[in-house]
Amino acid sequence: MASHETNPSPAASSKKKKRHSKKRKAIEVTVDASFPGAAAPVVGYFPTGYDPLAAAEPPRVRLFRHEKHHNRVELVVGAPGGGPDFVGRSYAGEAAAPQLCGYALGVLDKATGTLKIVPIASNKILRLEPHFEAQQPAHSQQSAAEAGSSVADTELNRQDLTQAYGTKKDKDKDNKWKSLKEQRNDPSAYLDLDLGESKTTADATDSEASVEVRNIPPYDPAADTSEKAYLFDEIIPKNIRPHLLDIVGHFESGEFGLKGYGSFVSNRVNKLQELQGEDQERLAWILSYITHLLSLLARNSSMSKQKRKEKDQTIRGPMIPQAVHRKLLLMFTEPGSSSLSTEKHELLVNYILVLTLFADDFRSEPTDICVDLKMNRQMLKPYYDQLGCKSVSTGAFKPFFMTLPAPLKFPQQVTRRRRRK
Template identity: 40%
Template sequence: MGKKEKKKKLDEENPIPYEEEAENEKQKGEEETLMGKKEKKKKMDVENPIPYEEPENEKQKGEEETLTVKMQTLSSEPDKISPIVGYFASGYDPLTTNSAQQSEATVRVYRNTKRSNRLQLTVSQNGSPVDFVGTNYSGEATAPQLCNYAIGVFDKESQTLKIVPIAGNKVIRLDPKVAGVDIPEDENMEKKQLTAEEKAQKTRALTEMYSNKKSIRKAKKLDTLREQADAGAQHVEGNELINQEALNIAITATDGGRNIPPHDLAATTPQAAYPLDKIIAKGEWDYLSDIFDVLEAGESIPLDVFPSFVCNRTYKLADIKDETQKRRMAGIFSYITHLVKFKDKHSLDGISSAKHHKIPGMLAQKFSSLFGVSVSKRLPAEKIDLLISYVLVLTLYADNFRSDPSDIAKDLRMSVGDLRPRFELLGCKFVHEKRVPLATLPVPLQFIIKRKRRR
């Protein structure tokens, strides 16, 4: 039996229901319809081909051009004004106005005839009563300039990019001014003269607001020293005051006043006669560690930097075993150095030796107030005597109150004979040891008034 006959026999034995046969016929018709649509679309695509469009990224990539640019940076020149950038703080643009007449803006730059570095930028519009004005010496321009600016101009024809720097104070804020109403105030009226106390308060407030903790602590120490300096020779620490009677003692006929450090007439020891904590404030010791640090590093003290008195006595630090006492003695040596250099800095004969010496800011403030530096930066004669008295008292501490005045006399640019009366002015007496005169300090202090005999 052939295949066809066998299939026919099976169909007769298992006839397909009519519904299934209809469903099959329906699916077959749909398949033929879908195939017809595809063939028809394919035929239309062949007859009307769609033009090829490049992707957007590829299209933009093809439009980019590669340029070889010559860059030139122009520096400011004295005979040419550097560029000025003006901006409208309100966001107003004078070029986007309804009136064509008002859109024509005129820009002018004015220079002060007496101060050429002061400029004023004005932008005016035709038919408008409002002008935009800005200066480089007021407003935002007076704030610290922390940024640098530059403007670049690209010339397509010459393929050149010119970059011109712009000073921070040439970026000007333009504020609206109504003609006849907003009259510029006098510059001197804007700058209100502040008193010294107002300046100090303003500086203190800014320091506490913006500075770090270290700067705030340093500023507080400076304020304390400034208050002490304002009190003159009378130093205040807590509620303890120096004996006022000792400050008003009469002196020799050759002097007009006894310029000596704070002292106590009732003291029973030399250390208490001139209290060291009244000469060197507590907060100043932190700035007197330079000699100690140099010696601890194993280096030698440079002879051309420190006074001969200090250089000839640094060996004493090696004999001190206690580190606190060693730091204390090294701090005394440093304080003597700063006092001597401060005197040289404000005198004609020693200014070259103190040219490169750096005095800590806290001590410089105290010295300037205590010793009355004038506008000419020269110390008054009576303040020089006071400074020398401070130095001599510290030399007594350094030599355990038996001091040879020869070294310090050389540092102070004086003779030993001229220095001896100044020791006596402090209440010292001289003794000879191996034919060397030594200044000692007996207690209690006794100030002897010497008067010239009449002939």
Template identity: 40%
Template sequence: MNSEPEDTKSQLTQNQETPTKKKKKKHRAPPTPTPPPPPTLLPVQGKAKVQVLHENPQKAPPFVGYFSSSYDPLRDNGGNNSEGSDGIGSPRVRVYRSQKWPKRVQMVVSPSRSNVDFVGTNYSGEATIGQRYKYALGVFDKESQSLKIVPVACDRVFRLEPKVRGLDVADEEPESSVKEETSAQQKADKMKELTILFGTKKSIKEAKKKHSLNQEDNPKSQEELSGRIKEVKIKKEALESTDANIARNVPPYDASATSPQEAYPLDKIILMGEWAFLEDIFELLQVGAEVSPKTYPTFVCNRIHKLQEIQDEAEKRSLSCIFSYITHLIKYKDQNSMDGVSSAKGHRIPSILSQKFSTVFSPESKRLSAEKNDLLISYVLVLTLYADEFRTDPTDIAKDLRMSSIKLRVHYEHLGCKLSRQDSLLSFTLPLPLQFPTVRQKRRR
């Protein structure tokens, strides 16, 4: 028998006992993709041309709407104005105007394939807060390197709120606010609340003082006032020597003035902060637009040629502001009278002037009293003297004030003016020193 060597046997048994070890494969994580580098913004070379487009009464200003929610019309439309590959087109935009109140405008944006509309108004909600601010819209054209700035009226900015179609009955405006406009008293109350919340110490003190003076219905204040009046000693001699009440129902004046400009100071009629809101006529002339007789009184339209003849820009701006102030006074008188409401329909008085007029002339139930009406006419006539260099023809302003020349003559005389005739033309001048008409008393027999 053949016998194998021991060495080979030991190797075989050793190989059979120890199985071969396999190497385990390591699973590596896939490499993370590196984000692309941010786009480099190249600086725009050259100078951009800035063009400011002024308001044109013959063209409608733009409408601006912004969404209060996360809705993005460009994202939902795929960034295209035309219908995309998914069949979703651009949203539909509509603007509605009330037939009863032309100032009330409503904007509705309807996305395609959706039952939700975005609605914004200029007479309710947040739009009523921003009536005192001015806005502008800027459009930059990269190709022509030009920037166009267009003014946007405060009532043309809409906050678009989402509303489901068919469920907007509960969101309608209450009947009381729809039937009548916000009264001057309600606006004054809102301004008072804002002043107390956010005003300075000086403005809060003035608001409280004004409120205490206007407390006519408070019985306590009436009792205190009547008690103080009883304590006042009345001198009959002083009453007999006083002039008529209407003679003193005039703007602030200086009886000892040596020039007509000092007799009725212009800075006490038009305050310093009001001049910036009276540049509408000046801007129309800068653009080359026409001053329409439907918007401005006859007195102003017949004297526009004076502005075109003036070379000094500061003098032209000052005279145009006086014309604008006369316009606002006449329109305010028409708004608070029975015979001129239709002519003042649609006219907008700046809020700073509207608040001042309501304080100085204080109309009750949207009607001026006889005394306040005479005071407003006196303000207008003084400004006409400034416009005509203190020699004015009363024909145009009598037509604007809807008064006869005889009644207007009485108002001029109460201002201290005298009627003069020059080349068969009647005009009023302001001689110095000021002399007001006195009360004629009957002699006793």
């Protein structure tokens, strides 16, 4: 057999020659040590949009360095005209995050064709954030009223400076607290929290001081049916009900499984398909409100602030509407605090259990809600007893159901007498 040899074409050989003909250019790099004692330049930026070059006068710049730790520097840029100081620290805030690269400042001289690269101070790019110094205390001869007005003026000045130079996060935080303070000072915000007038006899009014205040949702002790025992219109106020219908859209669009609803709501959402009109809306209110109450309970569990911040990032579930969130904060948090006290935590669990009874037509199997609350049946038994519920079973080795007999009968507190010695 004859062997055929293929010779490369002249075009292909010319391409190979061109590829191998490329040569790398040598660049001379010299280290200039003529200023060994000179300080490294400091690099910073303003995240608030403040432009120091726009002012008529140049800003006052000061640099502070730690006596023992020389790599810790603090850059202070004072705005002219009595504005706030912008402070950047190399040891706190954004600069304290793990850094996997190094920074340097390059200066290109086009005339000579040289590029000078110098390291920057502390190898950090400083984030210059506005810093508001506290005003001096009022003079001792001023009256208490003048001192109070001075504190109020300081708070207003701080808010004005935040709106002018603050970051978007600080502005949103101030607006949120401002709206919450306005609602706390507005008496009309508490109209929906009225527990109603209880029907008492003449003898009961005489002993009004001895009436026990129970930490449970609004109820009617004289109700003869389970549906009227707890006041549904006060448990879910009418002004927030339009914000509790998103679950219907999630169920009909097929996005329900992606929203992170709890076990109790997921096992009962199919009832929405069987109901129509007002009955469907009523069940949607109940299931949505249970979901938002569980979210509030999960975000305000007793833990440190750092763990609470990490847990907020991992909590799954539909977003709480703003109107509903404000109502929940008014009902279950103390003024000036965003955490739950022991009494408010107990009240919140009682609200959830009462709504589960409404959802199951007052014959509820507590397995699903135990999973959502991360509590077993023995832990929930005191809550059910406090609500006046009773457990029933259809037979041996069958699940227990929680019912709500009417009229309500609450457990009596038994006081044990001490034995005489």
